[in-house]
Amino acid sequence: GYPGAKSCNTLVWANKLFWRAKIIYQVNNQAMTAKRFDAPFDNKINKYTDAFLTASYLAKDRLVSARKFEANKIKVISNCVIPETVKLSRSQICKELSFSENTFIITEVAFLSERKGQAYLIKALHLLFYRRKDLKENIKLLLVGDGEEAKNLKNLVIEKDLINNVYFLGYKKNSQDYIAASDIFILPSISNEDMPLVILTALQVGKPIIASNFAGIAQAIQSGVNGILIDYNLESHSNNLCDKIEELYSNPVLRNKLSIAAKESFLEYTPEKYGERISELYIQLLNRNSNVKR
Secondary structure (H helix, E strand, O other): OOOOOHHHHHHHHHHHHHHOOOOEEEOOOOOOOOOOOOHHHHHHHHHHOOEEEEOOHHHHHHHHHHHOOOHHHEEEOOOOOOOOOOOOOHHHHHHHHOOOOOOEEEEEEOOOOHHHOHHHHHHHHHHHHHHOHHHOOOEEEEEEEOOOOHHHHHHHHHHOOOOOOEEEEEOOOOHHHHHHOOOEEEEOOOOOOOOOHHHHHHHHOOOOEEEEOOOOHHHHOOEOOOEEEEOOOHHHHHHHHHHHHHHHHHOHHHHHHHHHHHHHHHHHHOHHHHHHHHHHHHHHHHOOOOOOOO
């Protein structure tokens, strides 16, 4: 989120001094709250930038509220992902992990960090098994990714007696294979999201999705249509996750409905769609009257 990398801000200033080209400044994630002496610097960045680009309306609103940028300069264009090829079948994944074919697999692909909500998901699984002891033998959670919270999360798994249910797989280049092999994909993020690319990959491979009703996630997921959104309330987050996991586990018809709609909705997030929208923005800027060196 803004102010982001110093190199981006340096380029805006250098362009003003030497090139006078059009500047599109892409901001991923939520802008930080301005500090006491940031206003003069932000005013110049705003003045010298022709357009800001974000993937979510929340990120746009944060640029306006936290940094006082002009709303009419901020364009929202959804992210895209290049369609991934699934190389390993569900059977191969089950064999690799020594699962039976009828195992109900839940997958999250994300950095192991507090903001990605893995702790809430682990607690949700614990709550589910407390309610439904019969499910403990059949449900497995795959956490794909590395991060600073790995040790704490592993300790939480031991504390909740889930060592036979939660698998830490580390970073995987072929993470799409583990998403495709799952029965449900979950992203229980609690902060600092824009439009996570992994959500788009889950749509592409047609997975039923449970995710937090937050930022660009809520733009990609229509709750009850191509996924299920969890209300953003940390006090009830684990309980809400538990409820929705149990609902999808018990309702294969709903899972199938969400899966079909997920694949259909991915058509809005292809590189081709993204290219069309970016091209429109470039054309708009280049058509403005200015002394641009081309």
